Amino acid sequence: MRRPERRDDRGQPSARPYAGQCGVPATMHGKEAAIAPALLDGLGLVVDVPPGLDTDSLGTFTGEIPRAGSMREAAIAKARLGMAMTRRPIGVASEGSYGPHPRIPFVAGGIEMIVLVDDTRDIIITECLVEDEPVYRHADVTSSSEFGTFLDRIHFPQHAVIVKPNAFKTPPFPIYKGLRCRRALAAAVTECAACSSDGQAFVQTDMRAHMNPTRMAVIDRLARKLCRRAATCCPCCSTPGYGQVDIETGLPCEWCGFPSQLVRHEIFGCVACDHREHRPRPDGRSHADPGDCPHCNP
Ligand SMILES: [Zn+2]
Ligand SMILES: [Zn+2]
Incomplete structure (x- = not known):
């Protein structure tokens, strides 16, 4: 059921369309520590985690249970799970994906996405950001004496690690998560190397938010970005969640005057109606350098 939007004295859509409402942050691993204060500050939306919510059943970082569908689908599924458990009509969930940087070759990067599912308005607001400097690394070692600078570079033990055999023999195989103690790490490496058909243990940063403070800070930034979008209402239908949805190159x-591959417009759009708007680049550039032109500089 769609509710009329609250409006302030000037007849503009309210900048706090979620003030005083209750939602559920469908998260484990302490992500609510970043998400809940951001939503309260930015939107006045109150969220708390229901006991017993198991988002790991929807896919885990360490890959024992593969994640189904796209990042956005996985985040929406998590939010809906929390909403079903608590019978609240508003749910928030986030997903992260770490690997090769999406734009910079040979560099690690991360994409974090957050969704706000709002069944009172029948909308889903999505926000994401690219993290250029994640603490995300791995090493193959036969013993803990081979770590070299690896542990310093990942800021161990503030950032925890997981250890598993590098090349699995037959299951069950050991997997250690959340390691922050050097002695336990050394024992895990010895055991996992012995279980691996190539004699090596695979050691990787544990990317669960409560084990990786760098990632937790990124989720905080992302939650605040979501708040700014959710507090922006469509100029046409006043639904919250108005923001950039695409870019146009050229x-x-x-x-x-030949069109280059550089961004020409940012396209803003609504999550509920078809309203779209072409906005100029935020940096004010109206023309491309001839060096970026496929005609002048083929
Ligand atoms: Zn609209
Ligand atoms: Zn040109």
């Missing part, structure tokens, strides 16, 4: 060359 910034014209300043010499010949």
